[in-house]
Amino acid sequence: MFATATRNFVDEVDEGGLLIPVSSLNDTVALLTVVVKRKRLWFWQKPKYLPTDFNLNDILTGDAPINPVTKETDFIKYNGTYGGNIQGALDANFVHSTVNVEGKDSSKLQSSFGSLKKEEVNVQKLLRDSKGRVLDMSHCLIQQTMEKRRRVFGIVKERIVTATPCSVIEEVQQGRRCGGGLSFWPNNPKVSLRENGSLSKDSNVTMEIPTYTTIAYALIELEIKHDGCYELCLMSDTTGGFEVDCPAKTELCGVSGAVAHASENSRLRQDLEQLNDHFQLLSSLPVTIKSSLLQQFTKVMQDQAAVSALQNALEQMCLGKSPALCDFTMTESQKQNIQAILDLVEQSGHVESAQTGHCTTVLTAVHLISSAFDELTNDCLAVLGMCLSHNVLQTMELLVQCVSGKGELPLSSAGLTALTGDVYERTEHLFASSNVSLKKHGDTVKTEINQEPGNLPLVLCIAVRGLASLALCV
Template identity: 75%
Template sequence: MFATATRNFVDEVDRGGLLIPVSSLNDTIALLTVVVKRKRFWVWQKPKYVPTDFNLNDLLTGDTPIKPGVIETDFIKYNGTYGDKIQGTVASQFVHSSVSLEGKDSSKLQLSFDSLKKEEVDVQKLLLDSKDRVLDMSHCLVQQTKQKHRRVFGIVKERIVTAQPCSVIEEVQKGGECGGGLSLCGPKSPKVALKENGSLSKDSNINMEIPVHTTIAYALLELEIKQDGRYELCLLSDTDGGFEVDGPKEGLFGVIGAPASENDHLRQELEQLSDHFQLLSALPATTRSSLLQQITNVMKDRGAVSSLQHVLDQMRLDKIPSLSDVTATDSQKQNIQAILDLLEESGQEKSKPLLTALHLIISAMDEMKNDCLAVLGMCCRLTVLPALELLVQCVTGKGELPRGSAGLAALTEDVYEKTEHLFASSNVSLTRDGDTVKTYINHVPGNLALVLCIAVRGLASLAHSD
């Protein structure tokens, strides 16, 4: 809940900027705190930031600490209420079962941060104080971070803090009816058994008190570190830090270079990833159907998607994940375990490529906005996914498609409205002009259009008929 509140705050006041939302109240973040930035496997994924227990002075050689000037100013007075209502009916056909789900969910998140202050270091003084200073390259944090690929040191140069006690209030009302072969209903409801037809409702009201001087967002200066411990502050936003290495730097998966247009960019990215989609399409029909069914279940809960992404990330690094360490309900863990079982059943020859392909589409979902993910989950039907894939081809192609095209018949008026919202939430305009459907990519920072295309292509690959 706190992470959602800080993320919404940053989206409102600094979207596409330098501010990083604090994800946990347990994180102690002060000026000059050392934060490890971890670049992700896919080039379009947002980095992860891990605050450490150390500040810059802890890593420096010598006994003289750096004491930069601190500038404190009033930031803004911020109060906000976020809410959404989702009502819809989903009917899905799988190989072994059919499911119908009707849900009426509403949620409200009320943020009362009130007056906020900004604390920032005097960067010019910090530059002068850092001249000729050297990092202790034998320090355990430096050694452990340097051994990891795609890790960067940053120091907190600015933070947004609460000026008085404040609160975050979340109210959730969930209700639904299920029919068919479901044993679970509702994304937040563990251990709910339903017979052939059943209903479920759940309400919750959580009030979280936030103490004064709590950091809710911060900005970093990355460090470019030489082998001898000398370092430079990266003052420009497009300048990346990192450790000096002898050999070539390891690249991330994705297209290198900027194509002439957004359409070309998306098309090149998807072409580079086409092997993963073909692998999913080539799976046995029963495996594809089971994977699609379990992924659809996971998509009902943003937390479950993030948990599954974390588990697959660990497996990709040849680590054995433990679901006991995953922050998820019992029902979510059952869905995640079912997906892991399907990976294991795929056989040794296909397991690693299949793991990467599945990691691709789940990582894309994890990058989507909450409302976008919710609507996409409601569109996970065997009849609708091919139509969404056709629209993705339109986005990456000429941007126009006849409304009478084969495959678009599944876009009934109700489904079209959801699809229009789905694309708009991903910075893609979807309009109907006479007998033509038109798509246009809005030129805004970020990769929302790309992650939508990846998620749709991946899900549609599992929905392909033999």
């Protein structure tokens, strides 16, 4: 709830900028706080930022502390309300069974942060004070961070804080209707079993935020040498790191192999081709596993906080650790939905897909999809959640092929029959939210990737292809 509110705030006031939303009220973020930036497993994922209990002075050698010059200014007055109605249905027909899931949600998140202030460090003085200073390379924080790859130190150079007590209010109304049928007739008479159920739930939660609570911050990364000498990375396109990591650096998963001058379509196509094993593995899973995974994804996608918690849990499993859902602030139903996905992954065991020397596990494939969900905006997730019927997913998968191909398809193509009315409007909005324009022109449909920073077109294509792979029935 708090994490969603701060993420919405940053998206509104500094989209694509330097501000980082605070994800937990337990995080104490002050000026010069040391924050560990952790790069993720897939190159399109935003880094994770982990505020520590230490500031720059705590990890310096010598007794003379750095006393920064700071400035406080009025920032903005912010009150935001986000919400809407989400309604969708999922129908799956298998050899001897049918599954029907319908949902209707109404949610509203009101963030009344009020007047906000910005505190910032005088970077020029900090640069002068840092000359000749050395980090204590034996400090436990430095030692533990150096042991793990893809970790970078940063220090907080500015933060956005609340100037008065404020609140975050969340109102949710949820309704679910589930139905299923099983029929079999190896001999007469025909036997048919059906089961139906419904669930409704309302919640209203108010969170009071005290004065001087940090809701967002910006960092200066540190480039750290072997001997503890460090430099401040003053340019936004300059990244920090430990010099001792240089010989062992490895590329992140899924890094594009496309040449720099290739077209956006070509780069997207090459990235998707590198991930094709994952989609094929998902489509080859048993029907019951695919159906259950798709249903659970449908539930989790309705809550951005639950999506992030699922992504973190799967990432822990990929790193060989046991996920602890108790570490995340969620409702009991959200934890149950996430646990159901984790159980399905474990139930699949060590099913693997091997092609052209690559080896892909179910865990990696499911982690791939969840990573795409986690990078999509709340708006994209909401619209995508309304497009999970088999026909619509088949249509959107064809449009993904169009985006990564010639950018044009005849409307008469098999599979595009669902691209009418509300489905077209939703799909057009979904693609536009991911920097892809979708337009009908005569008897053809055309797609074009907009020249915007980031990896939203790739992220959307991964999410669509992953869901479409689970929707394939055998």
